Amino acid sequence: MTELPSQGDMIAINFDTVRASIKDDHGLNTMFNQAYEQLYDKAQVLFRRQDERLWKAQYLGMHSTDAGGPYRDSITCICSDICSERLPLFILCPNGRTNSGSNCDRWIPNVYSPDKLIPNRTKNQYRFVGQLMGMAIRKKNYLDLKFPMLLWKQLVREQITSEDIEAIDIQSFTLINEMEKTMPENDQSIDLDDVLSSILDELRFEVVSSNGSTFDLVPNGQEIPVTIANFKEYCASYRNYRLNEFHRQIEFIRQASELEEAVCGKGEIDVELLKRNTNYGSPYSQDAPCIQRFWIVLGSLFTEEQKKLFLKFVWGRCTLPNRDEDFTTRFIINGFDITNGSVDGALPRSHTCSFVLDLPEYSSTDVMYDRLNYAITYCSSIDGDGNMNEMPDSAILIDD
Template identity: 60%
Template sequence: MDLAFALFERHKELILTLNECLSDTRDILIILDVINILTNKTKQTQLPELFLGQSNAILGEKLLLTQEMIDTTHTYFDRMADGQLMKFMNQNINLDWHPLPHESINQFIENLSDESVPDSTKYISYTCLCDIPSVHIKTRAKLYYLFNIFIEKVLPMIDLSLSPGDSILIDRIQSARNYILSTTKFQLFNDTLVKTRSTSEFCPDIKFDTVKASLGEHPEDTMFYQAYKQSYSNASRAFRRTMDERAWTAVFIGMHSNDGGGPYRDSITRMCAELCSTKLPLFILCPNGRTNSGSNCDRWIPNVFPPNRPIPDEFKNQYRFVGQLMGMAIRTRNLLDVRFPTLLWKQLVQEKVTIEDIEAIDMQSFTIINQMEENIKQVKILNECEDGNVNDDCDYLFSSIMSELTFDVVSSAGQTYELIPGGFHIPITAANFEDYCMRYRQYRINEFHRQIDFIRQGLYSVVPSAYLTLFTASELEEAVCGKGYIDIEMLKRHTYYSSDSETTSHISRFWSVLSEMFSEEQKKLFLIFVWGRSTLPNRDEDFSSSFTIARLETSGNVDDALPKSHTCAFGLDLPPYSTKEIMYERLNYAITYCSSIDNDWTMN
């Protein structure tokens, strides 16, 4: 009897396990159907019955979702409108790296209007949503939310660390990354950060020769290289710190400062400045920047290496170290002020790089072959109209106008490389033109692939790759670099006045100068002056200390005095200047020229 009972219990366990597996498989198939509907507008919009059937139980009667509502709404949304609605939801739902109660999202959707007319005022910053009736925006938001509830159940069951092409299922889910709410991604990602953090309390010293870094003319003199040589071998473990923890203690040779946080933050700021400069050979200013034309002129791209030769190991490791610094920034929220293009962030999250991404940093990159293709197209059209010989005219076009072109390409760094062996000596003809265009585009799209892949290896050695591959390029960039601008209102919310108040006249002038008269670059310099870092945290809850403003009393004319800062304490001693113009001049002089640091890490 005991044996029979044991077998019966085991049978029940197997049945329960099988039911759970079938349920999980069902949820995965439902997700795939919904992804097909969201990402392919040419397909039918019939949602799985089980998906809609659970909407009432999950969303409640107030947020009822029916197939008829979906069908009506579907016609209003294309990829651009979907993207803007997701952006609106991400920016207006309280983004948090900790579990967000579903009731908060429910409340957000309930508050959306049910009106059958557009609300151009509410969506003034979202041009694709301005003309869509509000009721359809609400319906679409409900669909996204329900999709996210299902995806949240499915994601822990699958291996997101697989490379593109290894799994059709993973590829399909990653193709829908734009439809997954940031809250969903960050909650799952943060759980993996906690599980993989370093438990060691040891914080290694990194010794910096700042004089050598400032005056040296070689890459080996830089702060970046000094940090790389001392910490690269152990960075994959040492950089797995928690929020606001330091990955190292900065020791500035020849100075008597104790690292209470200021030197550490300053070392990161200086390394970032070196990465986006000519001091290091790892990155170069993009072609648009060098010609001062087009957009993204301030973006730095990986340096170019001969396509048929291996990249030297020293460069490979330095690119990996860049990725490790990115991982450290994500974990500790000590953000990096680096200006890399979208194509780099895309490849880091394994998203496909497009021709448009290349043109965004090099507007002339495809001009020649596009013109050549257009010329051939025109020749063919003319010959069709005149019954001429297309091949003869195309051959004449290449031999007369394009006779000097061969199978080579000018790289983003200005060097010329062969597209095939012996390409310098192979002329482009009508017969091989299509092959040339294919190889040209392939080279330009993959020009930085190896370099970025080494950065990715470094990044994934510090943070888990799984849920990171669900981030969009812009989400990863913000996690590493912050918002890209200094939010003065956020800084105000985290300011303590030791002897005055926000309404005191010279304090009001101070905030007016920062918000109205300072450029973004000046705001960054100001942050470096008072805090040793060039970015603010992304969120209010990421502030570990308040910015303190104290009145600086002087014995002479107050308008002649300069402010003082305390980067370890995130503080500013501010003279009560009499006018806004004098406040601007003195602050601007201080942030531009006053960078001698010693003893208590005070800038004078």
């Protein structure tokens, strides 16, 4: 993701520390939530700016001038809220709650019923955590986030194991491990109730989650007893739940902190995304036949490599922003009056500084393809903002 130049005055974020000291059930008063409410909609662009500090922290009722100290303090307070009970996003891991095993100070994503949707506000707050992580990567503003290894592994799509779960919940697999050891491998005549009587009186298709809640492993699982016939299915369902318990929450964080996209942008050019962020100058409109031909060429006839060459030709870069709200400059397609020679013989003209394409009104899709392909292949260093370098065709029209 390309870093953006400084935009002048730094945005001011107001923090009410008195309000933040008042506990509430949903964390609305926290420094994290105060930052979220003022920054979330702007973060995709703001967090990519070149400025050393991305906002000016203004503490209400205090007479401090933010020369860097209040900014760093606000980040520290935000991280402190993330790893606390003041927000519904993360909980202390089971080892921490029972003071047993390792990683007792690590925080894990809160747990939600697998068959219920996570509230939209909560989703966006997880995304905001991801945006803060992306900011930390770019600015080296290291965050004091006490997350266990399994969370970091999932963020980078590394496979987690039972050992990763046991590292934050030492009791997580004790029960089924004992059951599997006790379960006879060959003697199918032994009643499961006799085998398991010393471990558990009643066992159903349920699981106790990391926050202590009990969820069904299958629909109506609380009504389905574990039997010798479904014992292996129960163990598989149990393990699958525990290994994927935080999958949705991690996905929301990753959506905003995807390392590859944060550094490189999306690998493919999303033509529909570009189309939604395009304006048209006279005499064109989105319904003009020439514009329809243009989008057919770019969207259907060009290869991925040609699309990247086109983007470099008109904008000087090979990737698009990831989302609509990331566009700080819209693509503009203007008409191009040709006064010397035929329209079909002329090449388009680009202005990379302003993301503008001057497009002749070509007579057919085939001509459109040929002229655009020639321009992006041989004229990537030529645009209306600069000079002509190694110009291969005198039909190219350039304005300085």
